[in-house]
Amino acid sequence: MKLPAFLERHEHHDEDAPVPTAASLGLMACPHCAAVWKDAEEGDACGRCGTHLHTRKRQSLNRTWAFLIAACMMYIPANLLPVMITRTLFGAQYDTILSGVIYFWVSGAYGLAAIVFIASFLVPLFKLAVLFLLVVLAQRGSTWRRRERAKLYHIIEVIGRWSMLDVFVVSLLTGLVQIQGFAVITAGVGIAAFGSVVVLTMLASLSFDPKLTWDSREAQATLQENEVAQGHENRDEKPA
Amino acid sequence: MSEEDQPQDKPAPSAQPPLPKPRVVRRREWLPSLIWLIPIVAALVGITLVARILLERGPEVVLTFKTAEGLEAGKTAVKYKDVQIGLVTHLRLARDRSHVRVLVQFNKEAESFTASDSRFWVVRPRLDTSGISGLNTLLSGAYIGADAGVSKDTAGEFTGLETPPIVTRDDSGKQFLLRANDVGSLDVGSPVYFRRVKVGQVAAYELDGDGRGVTMRVFVNSPYDKFVGMNTRFWQASGIDAQLSASGFTLRTQSLATILLGGIAFQAPDDAMGPVAKENAAFTLAQDEAAAMKEPDGPSQTLLMYFNQSLRGLTPGAPVDFRGVVIGEVKSIGVEFDRAEREFRMPVLVQVYPDRLRRRAGESGVESRATQQERLRFLAEKGLRAQLRNGNLLTGQVYVALDFFPKAPPAKIDLNKSPIELPTVANSLDEIQSQVQEIATKLNKVPYEQIAGDLRTTLATLNKTLTATEQTVTRINSDVTPELAAAMKDVRKTVNSAERTLADDSPLQQDMRQTLQELTRAAGSVRVLTDYLERHPESLLRGKPDDKK
Numbered sequence: 001m002k003l004p005a006f007l008e009r010h011e012h013h014d015e016d017a018p019v020p021t022a023a024s025l026g027l028m029a030c031p032h033c034a035a036v037w038k039d040a041e042e043g044d045a046c047g048r049c050g051t052h053l054h055t056r057k058r059q060s061l062n063r064t065w066a067f068l069i070a071a072c073m074m075y076i077p078a079n080l081l082p083v084m085i086t087r088t089l090f091g092a093q094y095d096t097i098l099s100g101v102i103y104f105w106v107s108g109a110y111g112l113a114a115i116v117f118i119a120s121f122l123v124p125l126f127k128l129a130v131l132f133l134l135v136v137l138a139q140r141g142s143t144w145r146r147r148e149r150a151k152l153y154h155i156i157e158v159i160g161r162w163s164m165l166d167v168f169v170v171s172l173l174t175g176l177v178q179i180q181g182f183a184v185i186t187a188g189v190g191i192a193a194f195g196s197v198v199v200l201t202m203l204a205s206l207s208f209d210p211k212l213t214w215d216s217r218e219a220q221a222t223l224q225e226n227e228v229a230q231g232h233e234n235r236d237e238k239p240a
Numbered sequence: 241m242s243e244e245d246q247p248q249d250k251p252a253p254s255a256q257p258p259l260p261k262p263r264v265v266r267r268r269e270w271l272p273s274l275i276w277l278i279p280i281v282a283a284l285v286g287i288t289l290v291a292r293i294l295l296e297r298g299p300e301v302v303l304t305f306k307t308a309e310g311l312e313a314g315k316t317a318v319k320y321k322d323v324q325i326g327l328v329t330h331l332r333l334a335r336d337r338s339h340v341r342v343l344v345q346f347n348k349e350a351e352s353f354t355a356s357d358s359r360f361w362v363v364r365p366r367l368d369t370s371g372i373s374g375l376n377t378l379l380s381g382a383y384i385g386a387d388a389g390v391s392k393d394t395a396g397e398f399t400g401l402e403t404p405p406i407v408t409r410d411d412s413g414k415q416f417l418l419r420a421n422d423v424g425s426l427d428v429g430s431p432v433y434f435r436r437v438k439v440g441q442v443a444a445y446e447l448d449g450d451g452r453g454v455t456m457r458v459f460v461n462s463p464y465d466k467f468v469g470m471n472t473r474f475w476q477a478s479g480i481d482a483q484l485s486a487s488g489f490t491l492r493t494q495s496l497a498t499i500l501l502g503g504i505a506f507q508a509p510d511d512a513m514g515p516v517a518k519e520n521a522a523f524t525l526a527q528d529e530a531a532a533m534k535e536p537d538g539p540s541q542t543l544l545m546y547f548n549q550s551l552r553g554l555t556p557g558a559p560v561d562f563r564g565v566v567i568g569e570v571k572s573i574g575v576e577f578d579r580a581e582r583e584f585r586m587p588v589l590v591q592v593y594p595d596r597l598r599r600r601a602g603e604s605g606v607e608s609r610a611t612q613q614e615r616l617r618f619l620a621e622k623g624l625r626a627q628l629r630n631g632n633l634l635t636g637q638v639y640v641a642l643d644f645f646p647k648a649p650p651a652k653i654d655l656n657k658s659p660i661e662l663p664t665v666a667n668s669l670d671e672i673q674s675q676v677q678e679i680a681t682k683l684n685k686v687p688y689e690q691i692a693g694d695l696r697t698t699l700a701t702l703n704k705t706l707t708a709t710e711q712t713v714t715r716i717n718s719d720v721t722p723e724l725a726a727a728m729k730d731v732r733k734t735v736n737s738a739e740r741t742l743a744d745d746s747p748l749q750q751d752m753r754q755t756l757q758e759l760t761r762a763a764g765s766v767r768v769l770t771d772y773l774e775r776h777p778e779s780l781l782r783g784k785p786d787d788k789k
Contacts, residue, residue, distance in 0.1 A: 059275060066275040070282030077289045089379045093315075189289060200282070 021214070028053045057209035064135050067204035072128055074196045079121070081190030084170050088183040096190060097121060097166060119165040120194070127156045127163070127201045131208065138212040146213050153210050160202045167195045298326070298346030301353075303360050303384065305400040308340040310364055310382030318344050318353075318360070318384040321410075325350035325386065342400070344384070354396070355389030359408075361401035373404070403428070406443045412462035415443065416474075416517065418504070420454050420525035424476050425502035432458050433477055433505040439464035442504065456525065458504060468506065469513025474525050475532035477505035492529070509533050538595030541612060542571070542659040545626045545640070546585045549670055553638035554628065560590045562642045568592030570640060589659065590626075590640055613655045616662075620653045622646070625665040 022029055028040040032051035037044075044053050057063075082094035095103070097120050104113035130152045137144060170191045177185040308331050310316075318326035330343040346353060363385045365374045377383065384400075387408040406429055407415070423445055432440035440460035448455055460468055504525065508514070517523075526532035551573050560568035571589040578585050594612060616624075623646040631637040642662075651663035666674070741748060773780065 063275045066278045069279035073279065073282040073286040077286050081289060081293070193286075193289065196282070196285075200278070 019214075021211075023055045023215075028055055056211055056215070057207065060207055060209040060212060061135060061139055063207035064131065064204050067200045067207060068128065068131050068135065071124075071197050071200035071204060074193045074200060075124060075128065078124075078190055078194035078197050081193060082188035083166060083190035083194060084173065085186045085188050086177075086183065087186070089181075094188065097194065116166070119163055123159055123163040124194075124197050124201060127160060127205070130156050131201065131204050134208060134210075134213065138208075138215075141215065149213050150210060153205070153208070153213075156201075156205050160198070160205055163198050163201075164195070167191055167198070296348045298348045298350050299354050299394075299396075300329075301344050301346065301395070302397045303342040303344055303400045304334065304339045304397070305342060305362060306339055306402060308342065310362065310377075311340075311342060311384070312381065316381065316383055318346070318350075318386055319363075320350070320353070320386045320388065325353065326384075328384065342384070350386075352388045353386050354394040355391045356393040356395040357389035357391040358395075358398060359387040359389070359401055359405055360398055361385050361404045363404065366404070406441050407459040411459070413440065413460050414465040414468070414517070414519045415457050415459050416468060417520060417522040418456040418458055418474050418525040419448075419522060420456060420476075421527075423454050423456070426456070426476065426504065427502070430501060431503045432460060433503055434460075434464055434467055434507065436505075437464075439467070466516050467513065468517045468521075469508050469515060470517055470521070471512055471514040472506050472508045472517065472523065473532035474504055474506045474523050475529050476525060476527055477503045477529075505529070538593060539612075540568070540591045540593050541616075543590050543592060543626075544657075544659040544661045545588045545590065545664050546576075546661065547588060547626075547628060547664055548583075548585065549628065549666060551586050551588065551628070551638070553630070553636040554588065554640070555637075558631075558637070558639050560592055560640045560642065562597060565596070567594070567596045567642070588640065592642075613660065616660060617653045617655060620651060620663065623648055624662070625651075626662050627665050628667050630667075630669070 022036065027036050027038055028044075029036045030046035030049060030051050030053055033046060033049040035046055035048045037047065037053060040053050042054060045051070046053055079097055082096050084095045084100070086093045086095065097116070101113050101117045101121070104110075104116060134149055134153060137149065170185075170187050173185045174187050177183055305311075311328055311331060313328055313331045316328040317324045318328070324347070326344045326346040328342055329345045332341040332343070334341055361384070362382050363374045363377055364382045365378050366372070374382075385404060387405060387410075390409065407413075426442055426445070428442055428444060430442040431438045432442065440458055443457040443459045445454055445456040447453075458474075506523075526534075554570060554573055556570050556572055558570040559566045560570065568591050571591050573586065573588050576585050576587050577583075594615075623644040624642060625645045625648050627641045627643060627645075628638050629641045631639045645665050648663075648665050653660060653662070740746065743749065776785070779785070
């Protein structure tokens with residue numbers, strides 16, 4: 001099939017120039033097998049693999065907001081509560097993430113301190129901030145620096161999985177150091193909160209549809225309307 | 241974007257007809273609500289966590305200590321029965337640098353520790369009389385011990401104890417007060433024994449306000465506090481009690497620890513302890529068991545005595561004795577110049593316990609009508625006098641003896657004086673001494689020289705007499721002796737002639753014998769005549785009849 005001229009790829013295309021999308025052409029791609037269907041309805045099954053077809057991720061902004069807010073809430077106890085409780089002969093020590101960083105820094109392990117600080121404190125914070133930015137801008141249909149926003153989205157997708165460093169360290173130590181009477185390390189409540197922050201941010205970034213960044217406000221409104229209408233149909237069908 | 245709107249409109253006609261709006265609205269509200277559950281749950285979890293922490297936070301108090309040795313902010317725990325009830329959050333120096341202010345964040349359940357009489361102290365390794373304590377803190381570091389108060393008032397600032405209290409409020413038992421002259425070898429933590437079983441400890445001691453003694457607080461643990469009765473006596477069981485008496489040498493000790501560290505023992509005399517003593521009952525702490533078990537002395541009477549002799553060997557505390565029974569002791573001795581008499585007198589102040597005498601006499605209350613003083617005057621009139629006597633010839637110890645001296649010059653006791661003065665008599669040894677002195681003085685007065693002169697004159701006269709006698713004798717010798725010899729010769733001659741006359745063969749003797757024979761024959765003839773005359777009395781007249789015949 002020969003593509004029309006406007007479908008041809010341009011290396012340095014102006015990001016604000018109108019670009020045809022699948023939605024604008026009335027096409028819908030299957031998210032699973034990538035088959036493209038014309039005149040398909042929101043929620044129709046893919047003719048090849050049976051996956052429900054959607055122009056955009058369903059409830060993307062709502063879900064992202066929900067996960068994001070939950071992650072923000074958990075971020076506070078994750079940093080305030082002890083993540084690791086070390087009980088030795090010399091007494092019990094309660095370590096929060098930042099107290100561990102301070103301990104490493106004071107004892108001269110600057111590299112380690114930096115790693116822990118970046119992986120466990122900065123990265124979640126960065127993810128939360130970036131997601132906020134993306135969601136807010138996407139919701140407003142802003143066209144501001146969409147290319148950089150796409151890059152940001154890629155970055156948080158890549159680094160998201162690495163911020164579980166603390167969780168790994170604590171679970172490893174908890175498993176290893178169980179010398180009864182001398183030293184016992186147990187996980188604190190903070191690590192659960194921290195883990196939930198990581199998981200929630202990952203879920204948030206998963207539920208965020210980057211296509212929304214590129215949709216204009218009008219396009220978004222139409223899509224939402226369609227989605228609602230389709231969802232309504234789906235719901236009506238089920239009892240029938 | 242108009243291009244985007246159009247393609248979407250196209251599939252619509254082929255689909256079902258549009259459905260009513262209201263249901264759409266409902267759908268819109270229902271769906272997001274599921275998603276929004278997640279942040280709600282997260283909020284709930286977060287709020288729960290924060291709330292738990294906030295709710296677990298109890299009150300915050302300030303403890304002041306002399307030193308923060310071993311304390312660490314954020315690490316040192318406050319423990320009660322080894323359960324952590326709080327954490328030291330900050331250490332600050334006081335403004336005047338005299339002490340350390342320790343900020344403690346309590347747990348929620350430790351609210352009762354803010355009672356104003358709560359006590360706090362630092363538990364460190366400690367070695368004292370009661371043993372070694374706090375060894376576990378060698379590794380774990382010091383912690384702050386707490387003892388919850390019972391007061392209704394709360395306080396935000398406490399002064400920490402420098403040493404752990406011996407008795408905490410959860411110890412059951414009773415506290416008693418002991419009054420003593422001095423602490424002796426006792427210390428806080430010194431044991432209290434009952435029948436040599438350790439039943440308690442010395443909890444505290446302090447000087448009395450007037451400085452005249454020491455008040456100790458002893459704590460007797462719970463099952464044993466019922467052995468403390470109103471009659472119970474306490475004594476210092478410190479050290480060794482060695483006694484050398486007529487029955488031999490006795491050595492009494494409590495436990496070895498007591499010998500080294502001291503302790504207190506208690507028991508009731510004759511095991512008649514009386515009703516169980518109440519908390520904070522006061523007792524007297526005696527120096528030793530004997531003193532503790534002594535019957536109470538009753539009221540004492542102070543007497544003053546003036547001795548006119550050396551008080552060497554008499555010390556305060558020396559016994560005052562009545563015929564061998566100690567009834568008091570010497571309080572003080574001194575010297576005094578009597579202006580009226582112009583001489584030194586030695587005043588001795590003694591304290592006697594008249595009850596000791598009465599008890600030994602075995603009766604009481606009989607003479608209770610008379611006052612103490614009147615009785616004393618009566619006794620003095622009877623001849624009661626004080627005397628210094630030698631108690632120990634080796635050491636020269638002297639004691640005051642009270643006894644009756646009926647021959648002593650009568651003395652009057654002035655009952656209005658205080659202390660009452662009791663007349664004294666000199667010591668018997670001193671008496672002899674003074675008598676000898678008197679004799680010597682008299683001997684001194686004898687006119688030996690005059691006597692010697694007289695004697696010499698007498699002897700000269702005697703010499704003359706003897707010479708005269710000798711001359712007389714010589715004269716008698718030369719004049720009388722020859723005469724005497726002649727007289728003696730004459731006597732011998734006379735005797736010789738008498739002897740010859742009386743000899744057997746002398747003619748006188750023979751003549752005598754013949755005479756006597758003749759006499760014998762004559763007598764025979766007379767007997768024949770008388771016999772014949774008896775038978776023939778008529779013959780006197782008629783003559784012999786035979787002749788006729």
